[in-house]
Amino acid sequence: MADVLLSIKGLKTNFYTYTGVVKALDGIDLDIYKGETIGLVGETGCGKSVTALSIIRLIQWPPGKIDEGSITFDGKDLLKLPLRDMQKIRGNNISMIFQEPMNAFNPVYTIGDQIAEVIMLHQKKKKKEAWQDAIEMLKFTGIPAPERVAKSYPHELSGGMLQRSMIAMALSCKPKLLIADEPTTALDVTIEAQILDLMKGLKTTTGASILLITHDLGIIAEMCDRVGVMYAGNIVELADVGSIYKKPSHPYTVGLICAIPTLDTKHCNRLATIPGNVPNLIYPPPGCRFHPRCNKAMDRCSKEKPGWYKVGEGHYVSCFLYEGGDKK
Amino acid sequence: MKLRDYIIRRILLLIPVLIGISFITFFLSHMIGDPAAAWLGEKTIGQEEAVKAIRAAHHLDDPLPIQYFYYLNDLAHFDLGRTGRNEGGRPVIEALKDYFPATLELAILGMGFAIIIGIPLGILSAVFKDKVPDHIVRVLALVGVSMPIFWLGLILKYWFSFKFDIFPLDGRLPYTVLAPPKVTGMYTFDALLAGQFDTFFVALRHAILPSFCLGLITLAILTRMMRSSMLETLTQDFIRTARAKGLSERKVILKHALRNALTPTTTVAGIAFGGLLSGAVMTETIFAWPGIGRFSVKAIGSTDFASIMGFALLIVLFYVLSNLLVDILYVYLDPRVKYG
Ligand SMILES: Nc1ncnc2c1ncn2[C@@H]1O[C@H](COP(=O)(O)OP(=O)(O)OP(=O)(O)O)[C@@H](O)[C@H]1O
Ligand SMILES: [Mg+2]
Numbered sequence: 001m002a003d004v005l006l007s008i009k010g011l012k013t014n015f016y017t018y019t020g021v022v023k024a025l026d027g028i029d030l031d032i033y034k035g036e037t038i039g040l041v042g043e044t045g046c047g048k049s050v051t052a053l054s055i056i057r058l059i060q061w062p063p064g065k066i067d068e069g070s071i072t073f074d075g076k077d078l079l080k081l082p083l084r085d086m087q088k089i090r091g092n093n094i095s096m097i098f099q100e101p102m103n104a105f106n107p108v109y110t111i112g113d114q115i116a117e118v119i120m121l122h123q124k125k126k127k128k129e130a131w132q133d134a135i136e137m138l139k140f141t142g143i144p145a146p147e148r149v150a151k152s153y154p155h156e157l158s159g160g161m162l163q164r165s166m167i168a169m170a171l172s173c174k175p176k177l178l179i180a181d182e183p184t185t186a187l188d189v190t191i192e193a194q195i196l197d198l199m200k201g202l203k204t205t206t207g208a209s210i211l212l213i214t215h216d217l218g219i220i221a222e223m224c225d226r227v228g229v230m231y232a233g234n235i236v237e238l239a240d241v242g243s244i245y246k247k248p249s250h251p252y253t254v255g256l257i258c259a260i261p262t263l264d265t266k267h268c269n270r271l272a273t274i275p276g277n278v279p280n281l282i283y284p285p286p287g288c289r290f291h292p293r294c295n296k297a298m299d300r301c302s303k304e305k306p307g308w309y310k311v312g313e314g315h316y317v318s319c320f321l322y323e324g325g326d327k328k
Numbered sequence: 329m330k331l332r333d334y335i336i337r338r339i340l341l342l343i344p345v346l347i348g349i350s351f352i353t354f355f356l357s358h359m360i361g362d363p364a365a366a367w368l369g370e371k372t373i374g375q376e377e378a379v380k381a382i383r384a385a386h387h388l389d390d391p392l393p394i395q396y397f398y399y400l401n402d403l404a405h406f407d408l409g410r411t412g413r414n415e416g417g418r419p420v421i422e423a424l425k426d427y428f429p430a431t432l433e434l435a436i437l438g439m440g441f442a443i444i445i446g447i448p449l450g451i452l453s454a455v456f457k458d459k460v461p462d463h464i465v466r467v468l469a470l471v472g473v474s475m476p477i478f479w480l481g482l483i484l485k486y487w488f489s490f491k492f493d494i495f496p497l498d499g500r501l502p503y504t505v506l507a508p509p510k511v512t513g514m515y516t517f518d519a520l521l522a523g524q525f526d527t528f529f530v531a532l533r534h535a536i537l538p539s540f541c542l543g544l545i546t547l548a549i550l551t552r553m554m555r556s557s558m559l560e561t562l563t564q565d566f567i568r569t570a571r572a573k574g575l576s577e578r579k580v581i582l583k584h585a586l587r588n589a590l591t592p593t594t595t596v597a598g599i600a601f602g603g604l605l606s607g608a609v610m611t612e613t614i615f616a617w618p619g620i621g622r623f624s625v626k627a628i629g630s631t632d633f634a635s636i637m638g639f640a641l642l643i644v645l646f647y648v649l650s651n652l653l654v655d656i657l658y659v660y661l662d663p664r665v666k667y668g
Contacts, residue, residue: 087575090571098569104565104566105566105569106587107662108663118574155663169573
């Protein structure tokens with residue numbers, strides 16, 4: 001797992017709104033390795049989707065803009081690519097599935113047309129061949145009667161079926177990275193389990209890396225190799241899935257894990273909620289953005305932004321409490 | 329439901345609508361004067377006997393509701409009554425048959441202008457939202473919807489006919505050109521059908537100013553409609569999906585957004601088409617265009633009830649038919665819509 005597939009460095013994405021500049025990403029650093037499934041967790045509004053959309057440069061201007069940083073993929077900085085080249089990567093090398101499968105397909109074209117479209121675009125195949133491939137992909141995602149589904153319009157299918165079709169579409173050009181932004185949030189529990197099973201299988205069948213975004217730590221535990229915890233536009237802790245549950249280090253992560261009653265809670269002092277509110281990202285707190293809500297905050301937390309400190313093998317925290325540890 | 333059944337049902341529904349309209353126009357138009365006197369014109373004075381005779385012959389002394397039932401009875405036999413003096417008393421149906429194609433021709437060409445210019449402008453405006461092209465288009469559209477037709481008509485004539493002589497001043501054809509053999513009654517179409525291209529171009533040149541004048545408001549409305557539905561569509565999730573697939577911005581807009589944004593615009597265009605026919609009254613008067621608009625103005629001027637009502641019924645008929653056409657089109661544009 002040593003090979004880095006995609007490397008994000010110092011990514012800052014801002015939204016220039018009428019009420020002020022929303023500093024949605026405050027310098028994200030993240031490496032995604034080949035073949036791994038990496039999770040991103042965090043409360044709503046912490047910047048998970050913005051991170052995902054920044055990677056494929058789908059932040060719409062106005063109001064959003066990637067102001068700083070680099071995203072290296074295949075030796076190229078995606079942020080510096082001409083749009084035309086970026087379009088050759090989207091849906092081909094890096095593809096994405098979204099939260100609301102019901103709205104993610106165009107209502108006026110059939111599923112088959114929409115999948116075939118991406119195959120024709122990137123693999124320069126003829127319509128007939130692409131359509132055949134589309135049916136193959138649908139079959140691959142475990143859809144019964146793929147021919148019928150291919151001829152259906154989105155409104156004729158269930159959410160679970162649509163999300164499978166979405167996965168089929170995303171995988172149809174054999175991407176190296178699949179970004180899944182809360183792929184099961186809109187689905188009911190049994191369907192969720194099926195979709196997660198399907199995605200778990202992908203790793204072995206396709207070898208693609210997966211960036212899985214969720215706010216559900218249970219899903220992370222089940223699916224991921226590594227996990228990044230996000231808070232208000234920063235990744236505050238990055239670790240193997242095993243060690244994050246065993247040794248949550250950032251006070252925010254501790255709070256997050258303790259908020260789940262079913263998990264082993266030996267690090268928690270019966271605290272189930274994190275006090276305070278998610279900060280306003282137009283006027284974020286200076287220094288560490290978590291300090292106003294942190295029960296271990298020190299003076300300097302409100303003055304400087306903490307760097308990365310190592311607390312274990314592959315386990316890094318961005319918090320002054322661990323300053324003794326090695327730098328990343 | 330099958331398409332044929334749907335159409336039949338919709339056409340049957342037309343009957344109560346037409347009866348309702350005939351009711352309203354009948355009672356409204358009978359408030360404007362005495363048709364018998366109008367028929368005789370200036371000769372009325374000292375002709376009380378003649379007036380009486382006409383009133384008796386046409387049931388004009390019966391109470392209005394009774395008169396209405398005579399009218400409905402004729403209507404059921406496709407008899408719209410007779411025109412007044414200025415049409416020589418020929419059947420209203422014949423007059424409408426003569427004048428309607430000219431109006432329809434204007435309306436179709438006007439709608440053509442509105443669609444061919446309005447929809448691309450709307451798209452352009454949405455794609456360049458808040459940039460220079462958007463500002464220009466929005467100002468133009470605002471001017472377009474607020475322009476008084478009679479004023480626009482005169483301005484167009486002044487500049488394009490009188491000053492620069494690009495287009496003829498009025499009428500459908502010069503006296504020196506023979507009308508093409510009648511098929512639809514619309515000179516441009518008939519000229520094409522007959523292969524008379526010279527006549528076609530002459531007829532088209534005559535039609536351009538009035539149809540543009542007639543279509544301008546619709547053009548502006550379609551531009552605004554297209555802009556707003558395009559903007560609305562561009563915020564949808566599936567547009568993000570289309571971009572995430574790696575499609576070019578051109579494909580995203582012209583393939584994925586356009587089809588969806590056209591649906592609401594089509595509805596508006598359908599409704600506007602009915603409006604074009606009735607809007608022709610003003611344009612036809614300005615450009616001396618011999619259509620039902622001008623016909624109706626004359627009918628009103630001479631208290632010609634039968635013609636007024638014939639005009640109103642025909643307009644309503646086309647209003648409803650163009651809406652039906654839109655509803656059918658809808659099913660092709662949006663697979664979520666079913667007949668019913
Ligand atoms: N178009 C936009 N305009 C203004 N602010 C935006 C826009 N999109 C996102 N933001 C801001 O960026 C921040 C991060 O949003 P993001 O959608 O990434 O959150 P998230 O972690 O995905 O949350 P969720 O779990 O609800 O999906 C939020 O504070 C949000 O207000
Ligand atoms: Mg999100």
